[in-house]
Amino acid sequence: MQTNQLLLIFCSVLLILGLIAFFVGRSKAAxxxxxxxxxxxxxxxxxxxxxxxxxxxxxxxxxxxxxxxxLLGAEIHPLYxxxxxxxxAAAGLAVGVVQVRADFHARKAIERVIRWVLAGAxxxxxxxxxxxxxxxxxxxxxxxxxxxFWEFITxxxxxxxxxxxxxxxxxxxxxxxxxxxxxxxxxxxxxxxAMLVAVPIGLASAIxxxxxxxxKVRTIAKPLxxxxxxxxxxxxGFFAAITVAPIIVxxxxxxxLDASYNNAVAPGIVMGIMIIPFxxxxxxxxxxxxxxxxxxxxxxxxxxxGETIRDVVVPAALPGVISASLLGMSRALGETMIVVxxxxxxxxxxxxxxxxxTTVTVRIVAALTGDQEFESAETLSAFALGLVLFAVTLTxxxxxxxxxxxxxxxxxxxxx
Amino acid sequence: MSDSFDQISQQLKRRHRKSARxxxxxxxxxxxxxxxLLWFFTDMLIKGLPAFQQAYVxxxxxxxxxxxxxxxxxxxxxxxxxxxRTEIRSIPLLLRNEPDRIGSRETRWLLANSxxxxxxxxxxxxxxxxxxxxxxxxxxxxxxxxxxxxxxFTQGDSKTAESAGILSAVVGTIMTMIVTLAxxxxxxxxxxxxxxxxxxxxxxxxxxxxxxxxxxxxxSILFGLLGLAIFxxxxxxxxxxxxxxxxxxxxxxxxxxxxxxxxxLRSVPESIRHAAFGLGCSRWQVVKDHxxxxxxxxxxxxxxxGLAQAMGETAPLIIVGMVxxxxxxxxxxxxxATVMPAQIFTWAxxxxxxxxxxxxxxxxxxxxxxxSLNASAVVLRKKFERxx
Numbered sequence: 001m002q003t004n005q006l007l008l009i010f011c012s013v014l015l016i017l018g019l020i021a022f023f024v025g026r027s028k029a030a031x032x033x034x035x036x037x038x039x040x041x042x043x044x045x046x047x048x049x050x051x052x053x054x055x056x057x058x059x060x061x062x063x064x065x066x067x068x069x070x071l072l073g074a075e076i077h078p079l080y081x082x083x084x085x086x087x088x089a090a091a092g093l094a095v096g097v098v099q100v101r102a103d104f105h106a107r108k109a110i111e112r113v114i115r116w117v118l119a120g121a122x123x124x125x126x127x128x129x130x131x132x133x134x135x136x137x138x139x140x141x142x143x144x145x146x147x148x149f150w151e152f153i154t155x156x157x158x159x160x161x162x163x164x165x166x167x168x169x170x171x172x173x174x175x176x177x178x179x180x181x182x183x184x185x186x187x188x189x190x191x192x193x194a195m196l197v198a199v200p201i202g203l204a205s206a207i208x209x210x211x212x213x214x215x216k217v218r219t220i221a222k223p224l225x226x227x228x229x230x231x232x233x234x235x236x237g238f239f240a241a242i243t244v245a246p247i248i249v250x251x252x253x254x255x256x257l258d259a260s261y262n263n264a265v266a267p268g269i270v271m272g273i274m275i276i277p278f279x280x281x282x283x284x285x286x287x288x289x290x291x292x293x294x295x296x297x298x299x300x301x302x303x304x305x306g307e308t309i310r311d312v313v314v315p316a317a318l319p320g321v322i323s324a325s326l327l328g329m330s331r332a333l334g335e336t337m338i339v340v341x342x343x344x345x346x347x348x349x350x351x352x353x354x355x356x357x358t359t360v361t362v363r364i365v366a367a368l369t370g371d372q373e374f375e376s377a378e379t380l381s382a383f384a385l386g387l388v389l390f391a392v393t394l395t396x397x398x399x400x401x402x403x404x405x406x407x408x409x410x411x412x413x414x415x416x
Numbered sequence: 417m418s419d420s421f422d423q424i425s426q427q428l429k430r431r432h433r434k435s436a437r438x439x440x441x442x443x444x445x446x447x448x449x450x451x452x453l454l455w456f457f458t459d460m461l462i463k464g465l466p467a468f469q470q471a472y473v474x475x476x477x478x479x480x481x482x483x484x485x486x487x488x489x490x491x492x493x494x495x496x497x498x499x500x501r502t503e504i505r506s507i508p509l510l511l512r513n514e515p516d517r518i519g520s521r522e523t524r525w526l527l528a529n530s531x532x533x534x535x536x537x538x539x540x541x542x543x544x545x546x547x548x549x550x551x552x553x554x555x556x557x558x559x560x561x562x563x564x565x566x567x568x569f570t571q572g573d574s575k576t577a578e579s580a581g582i583l584s585a586v587v588g589t590i591m592t593m594i595v596t597l598a599x600x601x602x603x604x605x606x607x608x609x610x611x612x613x614x615x616x617x618x619x620x621x622x623x624x625x626x627x628x629x630x631x632x633x634x635x636s637i638l639f640g641l642l643g644l645a646i647f648x649x650x651x652x653x654x655x656x657x658x659x660x661x662x663x664x665x666x667x668x669x670x671x672x673x674x675x676x677x678x679x680x681l682r683s684v685p686e687s688i689r690h691a692a693f694g695l696g697c698s699r700w701q702v703v704k705d706h707x708x709x710x711x712x713x714x715x716x717x718x719x720x721x722g723l724a725q726a727m728g729e730t731a732p733l734i735i736v737g738m739v740x741x742x743x744x745x746x747x748x749x750x751x752x753a754t755v756m757p758a759q760i761f762t763w764a765x766x767x768x769x770x771x772x773x774x775x776x777x778x779x780x781x782x783x784x785x786x787x788s789l790n791a792s793a794v795v796l797r798k799k800f801e802r803x804x
Contacts, residue, residue: 232786
């Protein structure tokens with residue numbers, strides 16, 4: 001039998017049992033109350049308790065059993081699992097109905113169960129992080145068994161071609177080289193260009209919005225800026241490749257320079273524009289949170305408004321501004337679609353942003369969308385790249401959180 | 417004495433000029449961002465709007481015996497390079513299904529070849545001089561016309577540009593979003609309720625909190641790696657399906673929903689809880705009957721924004737294989753499907769010029785949906801905004 005058929009049977013039987021539990025539980029409680037005994041809870045609460053005691057253990061058995069099945073392979077027949085969990089459900093139904101007594105705290109019992117369910121839901125986010133970590137680390141280790149970690153970190157040639165042949169049964173893959181330095185160089189080059197666009201524009205717009213702009217302009221400009229962050233990155237990628245890249249090539253040609261259509265400047269600029277709202281909105285919050293007494297002090301000493309902003313407000317907000325920039329940087333490092341569509345595929349170790357170069361995320365996508373076996377070194381290399389990406393962005397995020405916390409403590413702001 | 421006054425007033429003038437310069441500079445930066453937004457949208461409109469118009473050819477089709485075997489016999493040989501190949505190919509199939517048509521003639525508007533379409537729109541095309549002459553003649557006699565491109569909205573993807581449509585991607589998006597919401601919304605709201613209303617402030621809850629903030633900042637492509645390694649390779653969820661795509665996106669959307677739900681719950685004043693507790697409600701009853709209904713508009717806005725974000729996401733979906741070529745509209749959650757951003761990505765990598773227009777057209781559709789989603793979130797927030 002198919003898994004989804006089993007699931008369907010399980011759900012429908014459980015639903016029927018649950019309905020039985022509800023109505024039997026409620027009618028029993030109602031009868032008890034009608035007979036005049038003073039109850040600890042409402043009939044509906046007894047009914048819900050009966051439902052919970054029917055479905056809860058059964059679902060638990062089902063889920064745990066499914067996990068065990070998956071981990072051990074199909075050594076137990078799934079049908080046994082189904083019947084086991086349904087037996088548990090029936091037992092739960094019996095227990096739930098028997099428990100409907102005048103001296104039973106049904107409400108408290110429900111409360112306890114709900115508390116556990118809610119806590120269980122909260123655990124999912126932890127599972128997700130662990131899931132990401134485990135899946136990446138596990139597959140990376142398999143990669144590092146085939147190719148040395150040192151070569152991966154310091155090698156300057158990324159040439160997985162030979163491993164493709166090995167996976168296809170030709171050659172032994174000895175010629176494959178996985179040196180990630182050119183990929184990281186490309187990633188940092190594009191990130192650098194993005195930050196050169198995003199930080200000045202983002203910071204300056206934040207200064208304008210929090211220090212100069214009338215409220216009317218502010219209420220219009222802020223959501224408009226947010227639109228930039230809401231545009232899907234695949235759209236930005238198309239824009240960078242189709243509209244911006246040819247312009248860059250033309251401009252470079254005007255100055256007598258030779259630019260590739262997959263140059264690093266186009267995705268860099270577009271990525272920078274995408275990041276502007278992240279930087280401006282956090283900087284705006286931080287600048288607003290700088291206490292007014294500092295501005296008043298500065299103005300009282302005869303400073304102009306510009307000098308106050310430049311020499312007092314911005315330096316005071318600096319930890320927040322740096323934090324915003326780091327957050328933007330981590331976005332740029334992990335950004336995929338813009339570079340997949342507008343940057344090149346060729347690992348190229350160069351300092352010239354007009355040449356084509358590739359990034360970590362581009363290679364991850366390239367490695368996982370080819371028609372390769374999953375076991376091949378090239379596919380697994382995607383996870384090794386992912387691991388480094390995870391480590392770098394995590395560090396940037398943590399540093400950013402620490403910076404903003406320092407700012408908050410210094411000026412005692414609550415809303416950051 | 418007057419010298420130093422002069423000096424100071426000179427200095428002051430300079431300082432005020434500098435101050436004004438900062439104002440104009442910062443204003444310029446904001447203007448630059450605005451200009452970019454303007455440029456972006458006009459560029460997309462200019463590139464995408466032509467996709468909603470398509471050239472059609474009025475063609476006389478003769479359903480003869482020969483046409484049932486060789487469709488090229490059905491129409492005038494002059495028109496063969498002009499009419500879309502997909503239209504010609506469908507004739508034998510039509511005759512097989514309805515054999516009594518054989519022997520009849522019919523005049524219909526057929527899709528034109530994408531090269532004709534591009535030529536009429538003033539783009540470069542690969543038409544020969546002879547074909548161009550035919551097209552010009554037909555345009556003059558009103559037999560070739562630009563009409564509203566309904567194919568774009570009623571068909572799935574195709575390898576021929578003129579008959580490629582976005583419908584299968586729209587349906588795939590809807591199915592994927594159903595899965596995403598069905599997972600992320602309950603879990604997100606439950607997590608937020610636990611953290612705001614139930615959890616004691618201890619190491620465990622702090623760990624969860626740090627974790628959620630961290631998850632919100634993890635690059636989306638890593639969620640794709642998670643989906644590939646755990647959902648597909650470990651649990652055996654079918655690749656390219658709305659199920660696996662939706663599950664992956666759900667984990668990504670979870671932090672957005674949790675964070676916005678917490679804000680919504682926190683904005684419900686304590687007095688409401690105190691009153692409910694005072695009447696003898698249990699904690700869960702307070703949450704279920706009082707706090708949650710009051711926080712619902714805020715939760716909805718947050719979820720809509722999270723949904724809009726998930727709808728525009730491509731990178732993790734590419735990793736779990738949602739870039740397949742899907743000409744048919746999907747029927748189940750476990751079949752291969754594609755979503756709008758992935759469709760845009762696929763079209764963008766087609767070499768044919770006519771697909772550029774399709775890509776931009778698809779982008780316009782996607783942006784329209786996303787902007788209306790975000791606008792509805794804003795409206796919802798405005799409507800239910802409440803000062804306690």
